[in-house]
Amino acid sequence: MNRCKNLEMAVLNQISQAVLREKNVSAMLQLVLGILYREMGLLRGTVTLRRGDLLYIEASHGLSEAEMRRGKYHLGEGITGQVALTGKARIIPDISREPEFLDRTGARGRNSHVAFICVPILHKDEVIGTMSIDREMLPGADLERDFNLLEIVANLMAEAVSLWLGEHEERSRLMAENARLKQALDRISVPAEVIGNCQAMRAVYAMIEQVASSSATVLIRGNSGTGKELVARAIQRTGSRKDKPFIVVNSAALPENLIESELFGHEKGAFTGAVSRRIGRVEAAHTGTLFLDEIGDLSIAMQVKLLRFLQERTFQRVGSNEERSSDVRVIAATSRNLEKLMEQGLFREDLYYRLNVFPIHLPDLAERRSDIPLLAAHFLAKFNKLHRRRIRRISSSAMNLMTAYHWPGNVRELENCIERAVLTATDDSIHSYGLPAALQAAARHPGSNSLGDFASRVEAFERTLIVEALKANRGNVAASARMLNLTIRILHYKIGKLGITPALYR
Template sequence: MELRDVVGGSLQMLAERPGMAHPYLTLSDSETGESWIEQAHGLTKEQVRRGRYAFGEGIVGRVIQSGRTRVVHGSSPKFLNRLGRSEPEYMSFICAPVRLDGQVIGTVSVDRHGADPAELQVDVTLVEAVADMLGHAIAMRRRAAEARITIEAENRRLRAELRERFRISNIVGSHKSMLAVYEKIAQVARSNTTVLLRGESGTGKELVARATHFASPRAEAPFVALNCAALPESMLESELFGHERGAFTGAIETRKGRFELADGGTIFLDEIGELRPQTQIKLLRVLQERSFERIGSNQTRRCDVRVLAATHTDLERAIAEGRFREDLYYRLNVFDIQLPALRDRREDVLELANFFVNRYGSERDPPVTRISRKAARMLWAWDWPGNVRELENCIERAVLLAGGGVIRAEHLPATLRGVEPGDSEARGEAPALGDAPAGATLDEALHALERRMLERALGQSGGNRAAAARALGISERRMGLRVHKHGLG
């Protein structure tokens, strides 16, 4: 309830009490001490305009000055009757202080007609109670307003921080293929065009999506991301479009979907190629008409949302196989940005590695600040099937293991050790899948091979175990057991 409604209800309650009339709330300026009528019941606009008092002036001014309730007869010379009541000699004037955190910030005043002393004292107690209640209400609203101002300021600070963090110039990589990506972001960012980001898992599609959003006129509005492969089909539609209370078992309250939450801003739909046909149809409608219905509702809702989508799958092949709608493909593929695999921009590997060392190494004591030459050669030689995400995880792990401020070869995963440019890389070949250290036994080599295949499948599926299991031709249960065995969870 708004503060004005609380005050209005309190003043009306006083006005309806037999013998009471013209209740009003005054507030005072803490610097000048001047007070004025903030809200009243039964007074004319002219009376409200005249109801201003200097500090210590009249009964209102004296109550604000002293902090004590005063009751005076209308015939008293202390009663100014600035509001021009008729026949003030037949009334008493009750004025009680309103306090905020112990300081007097105003008064509650009321005219009382024809009361004997006992009845008058009861009414004085009532007016004081109302003044105390309004003081608490004002305190709560003021604290809420201060909290809102603080939250808004923090939101502005965080938005500015995000804009700075996700500036195009802050994306790491100077290979010519990345320069082409930066150019495309700059071309499309300031429009409302739907963008399709394509590339293997771990290449930084969400980073590019955020950079596009924060370089657009929608930068102050929400950026809402959803991984379409991370949720079962039964939940995905609710996540996208929302639901009404009771729409299905477990829908205990109405919930907005991601499109509503992103209204005015940008929605990023990752792994768009994993959508089921029924959800594809509903997404197509949103892209065409910018409208949808929550689950369990017939009310059509409109949204002003820019759509950025991403996929690592071959959508053209999915269309040919009947798994993806051709009309949705054309709606999404208005402007495409292809992100290169890390192995195709090997010159950026060490630049990225040093970037991650700076990010995670500064948190260590002593800080980890550099990579040894041997470790750098191994990083450069690896083919990074999990792309930038795999490299980041590798460096974060190495930072935890490193001592003396330097990442050395022994701090890197076993799958990287022994892989140097003089080996398969020098021959123009990718490192052998599951390379084991020299002298390894058959069991150790098979263990390394299994781990490498798991890592590759998880990297290519963006960490989705179900998709990785399908790619490897094993059950999800076996996938879970092997992930646990190799500590990849």
């Protein structure tokens, strides 16, 4: 009796060492089965792992590769499937007398008078696999003792097997997600000019792709600093006019008495100061794209002349009666509420409908916070190169401030913020204390009655916890989930919602 107990203790000690030291789970399972074969005199040993409703042989001793490949079981199928389904072990004293024994691998034969023991591998009350052995019924064989030992071994392996299955599931999910994203990206090309991966920006990319190849008039709407000109350039560079002129007219920047001349040109002597003939932006954009920025700032008189050009594609230079034509693709943009301007009689309804053929709305930066890390990294690289600096990273505290801030100036304000931080950084990192005073003040005095501010602060705190866990685990989501006491599914949801890229921390 003591000899048996000593043998069992020696076996468990060897198996414990194998579980602790061997990081490759398949190799560890092979080691465990080898120890059981060598010390206990088993005929065969098998470990199956559950993936969905199927059990696959992951490791074996005494089976060929072909026999292992045949060893697949549905839940509830045969002895192995029943153990996996019920979570209850089975002892079969003689497999030749057990009609439910399938011998799916074909390694035994129906006349084999051997015993079969199968125990579940349980992790947190969930069956993740099974472990089974074949035992020759020799004098002195004790199936009950073998069963108890096998249960202990299965418990010793459960944590490592569960971890490996989680990582395998994560890899499979990531591969499937990568394939899905690749297919999506193949269908929707992301313009190089525009940075962002959130749902709202992907909708913008899809609209750019839809309209780029046509000559339809596009109206880009969004607040100041959201990147309307970048989207206009992306449309031009994606379409058939990509190698043709791209001419910009900022309606808000031009004086009222010069806007007509800038758009349509003038003849010599047309007005005081017109010392020579000058072609306008419409004529310069011939065969290309004319981008009319801040179209809502045009006067009613100028709106009439622009409408005529959009309808007829003809114009007259100031000081000339000659009709001229220009083949241009018009893209307009505004940060103003055109519908409200129409109600006030400040914007022509017919011009609105002429421009609003294909509207694209750009979200504020506060509505696409998950893109802030991508944009910050882009601007960091840009200003490192421009100012010959070597700032390598943005600290978590600085990123938290940026993701919590409301950004009234949108992407342009973020760009200016990163440039200032790059110039003032004293080491190779951007820290929270190096960010502009507006961000510091917003962090010190959040709006007490603002749910938006509360949500932003919670989101920033969650981001910090998740990023620190990913850093500690080299980007491994399964290990990070265990550290945070979350399920892998919940952590993946949070990572997707916050726009975190685990690969950046490997």
